[in-house]
Amino acid sequence: MGFAENFKALSDPVRREILVLLKKGRLSAGEIGSHFDMTGATISYHLNILKKAELIFENREKNYIYYELNTSVVEEVMLWLAQLKGENNDAEKE
């Protein structure tokens, strides 16, 4: 909730890579973890940060927890950046 969390979540390379992995489709926590040289606990920590920022959401199924990308928040961040790029140049008014 809030930009602060979104940007913080995006600021870590591991978390960005997780998002890229999820671009191709949902993955379980374990599958995500197998892409990194880190303990499952650490991956869980990162997933939780992404979840709190609503960049991903989870889906419990059987013995697994699947994670999926939530693109709507990505959009919000882009909007903030777009405004920054926006009407900053004195020359091009309005």
Next chain:
Amino acid sequence: MGFAENFKALSDPVRREILVLLKKGRLSAGEIGSHFDMTGATISYHLNILKKAELIFENREKNYIYYELNTSVVEEVMLWLAQLKGENNDAEKE
């Protein structure tokens, strides 16, 4: 240079506010500092991080150092995010 630096630079609320201030036009380090309840040294630290990420550039003039927004890097970050939003949905091919 590189996404890591860009995202890290954007992850701090003080630095984001500095960028927003610069949207309206260039400001000296002192003018930027006066918007925050922090020492000049701390502001200088943040400006340096933004500078290294090439989100701003400086312009020395007289006794002052003026800072300006560099929107081209903002664009790069947006591009990364756009790709994340991109072809992630199984349904909408291509």
Next chain:
DNA sequence: TCTGTATTTAGATATTTTTCTAAATATTAT
């Protein structure tokens, strides 16, 4: 119910980041 697998939580440690104070540098003006 017991065992095994997937994942998270708790607590500790290590690393990184943010902030401060004090000193250094640079530039202007007298």
Next chain:
DNA sequence: ATAATATTTAGAAAAATATCTAAATACAGA
């Protein structure tokens, strides 16, 4: 050259973040 102002740099302290190990939880299958 000296004094004043603007800003940065250095070094230390405080705060936040990332990582690990070990234990806890949740669920599935025998």
